[in-house]
Amino acid sequence: MPSSPLLFFLLLLCFFCTQLSCTETEVQALLAWRSSLKDPGCLTQSWTSNNISTDPCQWDGIKCNEAESITSLSIVFCQIDGTLDKFNFSSFPNLTELWMDHNENLHGGIPKEIGTLHNLQYLCLSFNNLVGEIPVTISNLSNLEELDLSGNHLTGAIPSAILNMSGLHSLILGSNNLTGQIPKTIGNLFNLEELDLSGNYINGAIPREIEHLNKLTRLYLYENELSGQIPLEIGNMTELQIVDLADNKLQGNIPATIAQLPNLSALDLENNQLNGTVTPYLGNNSNLVEISLSNNDFVGMTYVILA
Numbered sequence: 001m002p003s004s005p006l007l008f009f010l011l012l013l014c015f016f017c018t019q020l021s022c023t024e025t026e027v028q029a030l031l032a033w034r035s036s037l038k039d040p041g042c043l044t045q046s047w048t049s050n051n052i053s054t055d056p057c058q059w060d061g062i063k064c065n066e067a068e069s070i071t072s073l074s075i076v077f078c079q080i081d082g083t084l085d086k087f088n089f090s091s092f093p094n095l096t097e098l099w100m101d102h103n104e105n106l107h108g109g110i111p112k113e114i115g116t117l118h119n120l121q122y123l124c125l126s127f128n129n130l131v132g133e134i135p136v137t138i139s140n141l142s143n144l145e146e147l148d149l150s151g152n153h154l155t156g157a158i159p160s161a162i163l164n165m166s167g168l169h170s171l172i173l174g175s176n177n178l179t180g181q182i183p184k185t186i187g188n189l190f191n192l193e194e195l196d197l198s199g200n201y202i203n204g205a206i207p208r209e210i211e212h213l214n215k216l217t218r219l220y221l222y223e224n225e226l227s228g229q230i231p232l233e234i235g236n237m238t239e240l241q242i243v244d245l246a247d248n249k250l251q252g253n254i255p256a257t258i259a260q261l262p263n264l265s266a267l268d269l270e271n272n273q274l275n276g277t278v279t280p281y282l283g284n285n286s287n288l289v290e291i292s293l294s295n296n297d298f299v300g301m302t303y304v305i306l307a
């Protein structure tokens with residue numbers, strides 16, 4: 001029976017659990033997922049039955065609370081080969097951080113059960129090989145502050161439900177295959193400091209409701225199919241430091257209100273269809289050190305004298 005070493009180990013583990021007061025269901029869930037992987041990568045030495053004499057809270061990438069329940073999992077640049085299908089999310093009620101990025105052979109979809117990690121604050125699955133749509137159940141993670149799914153092959157639209165997650169400080173979905181528009185409800189994410197939807201196939205206009213993101217410092221919407229005008233209301237987003245809207249199909253003028261942004265340090269609008277004249281007032285902003293406006297349809301001089 002091929003599974004008997006595992007069973008034997010689990011029995012042994014129960015014994016050690018009482019010794020170490022580790023949470024047995026969590027360890028079982030970790031080992032069951034590990035054994036579903038084609039290659040456990042960097043977990044080969046750690047997370048094994050050779051290591052039963054060690055407290056699983058000491059295993060690589062694992063942090064626990066005082067009750068020896070797992071609060072943080074970090075499996076980064078690990079070369080694991082497999083999927084998340086056998087990862088039993090409901091076994092980790094105390095997990096607050098899940099870092100599982102830069103594993104190019106981590107493939108398959110993001111299971112909808114990820115929504116059961118109710119205490120999660122940080123979720124990073126970037127630069128893997130994940131496909132499929134962003135599960136709507138992610139919006140159940142009401143404590144989430146950072147969501148980073150960038151650098152995968154995710155498809156479909158941005159689920160409008162995730163725009164209800166008003167606790168988010170950063171929403172990073174760049175370098176995927178996302179389509180559809182930016183929903184107007186983006187304005188609900190009023191705690192956002194970073195919004196990165198770059199490198200997708202997102203179309204339509206930038207909704208003016210974006211002005212409600214008045215803590216936003218970094219706005220990355222480059223390399224999409226955005227059209228229409230840059231909303232005037234961008235001038236209300238006073239914390240903005242970096243605005244990168246390059247490589248879209250944006251039209252019309254650069255709103256003069258951009259010149260009012262006190263902390264703007266980089267503005268990239270190149271490769272759009274913007275026209276009119278470039279407001280010389282951009283140069284009034286002493287923080288603006290980087291500006292790219294090439295490949296647009298501006299008339300007259302397009303240089304800006306930086307203060």
Ligand SMILES: *[C@@H]1O[C@H](CO)[C@@H](O)[C@H](O)[C@H]1NC(C)=O
Nearest residue numbers: 045046050051054058059060
């Ligand atoms: C047990 O795990 C620790 C920490 O992950 C690792 O450094 C060590 O090499 C492992 N021991 C064995 C015997 O595999």
Ligand SMILES: *[C@@H]1O[C@H](CO)[C@@H](O)[C@H](O)[C@H]1NC(C)=O
Nearest residue numbers: 023065067068069070093094
């Ligand atoms: C979660 O952590 C708390 C202590 O913070 C503990 O009482 C509880 O048993 C843990 N839950 C599990 C399933 O281990």
Ligand SMILES: *[C@@H]1O[C@H](CO)[C@@H](O)[C@H](O)[C@H]1NC(C)=O
Nearest residue numbers: 025026029088089090091092
């Ligand atoms: C996942 O874990 C939960 C709680 O530990 C358990 O009740 C459930 O049976 C597990 N599911 C699977 C598919 O193993």
Ligand SMILES: *[C@@H]1O[C@H](CO)[C@@H](O)[C@H](O)[C@H]1NC(C)=O
Nearest residue numbers: 112113114115116117137140
């Ligand atoms: C998400 O929340 C809804 C309602 O609050 C609930 O019905 C659903 O089962 C939850 N899904 C998950 C995966 O937690």
Ligand SMILES: *[C@@H]1O[C@H](CO)[C@@H](O)[C@H](O)[C@H]1NC(C)=O
Nearest residue numbers: 130131132153154155176177
């Ligand atoms: C994502 O887009 C790229 C480039 O257009 C394409 O080659 C790839 O097949 C797409 N992947 C998925 C999963 O849609």
Ligand SMILES: *[C@@H]1O[C@H](CO)[C@@H](O)[C@H](O)[C@H]1NC(C)=O
Nearest residue numbers: 139159160161162163164165
């Ligand atoms: C967002 O939250 C509001 C209020 O809690 C609710 O009425 C609405 O259905 C939610 N929208 C989505 C798309 O989940």
Ligand SMILES: *[C@@H]1O[C@H](CO)[C@@H](O)[C@H](O)[C@H]1NC(C)=O
Nearest residue numbers: 211231232233234235236257
């Ligand atoms: C936002 O910007 C618009 C256009 O620049 C302006 O009319 C409006 O008064 C501003 N709103 C706030 C709350 O500052």
Ligand SMILES: *[C@@H]1O[C@H](CO)[C@@H](O)[C@H](O)[C@H]1NC(C)=O
Nearest residue numbers: 237238239240261262263264
């Ligand atoms: C701009 O940056 C400064 C210094 O980093 C900061 O104190 C300030 O709150 C920022 N926002 C505005 C609107 O000036």
Ligand SMILES: *[C@@H]1O[C@H](CO)[C@@H](O)[C@H](O)[C@H]1NC(C)=O
Nearest residue numbers: 251252253274275276277299
């Ligand atoms: C700029 O482009 C818009 C939309 O394409 C057009 O309506 C407008 O006339 C153009 N303005 C100038 C000054 O070329």
Ligand SMILES: *[C@@H]1O[C@H](CO)[C@@H](O)[C@H](O)[C@H]1NC(C)=O
Nearest residue numbers: 256259260280281283284285
């Ligand atoms: C920009 O600076 C010039 C010269 O200092 C001043 O006349 C003008 O009112 C300023 N414009 C804005 C929009 O701040």
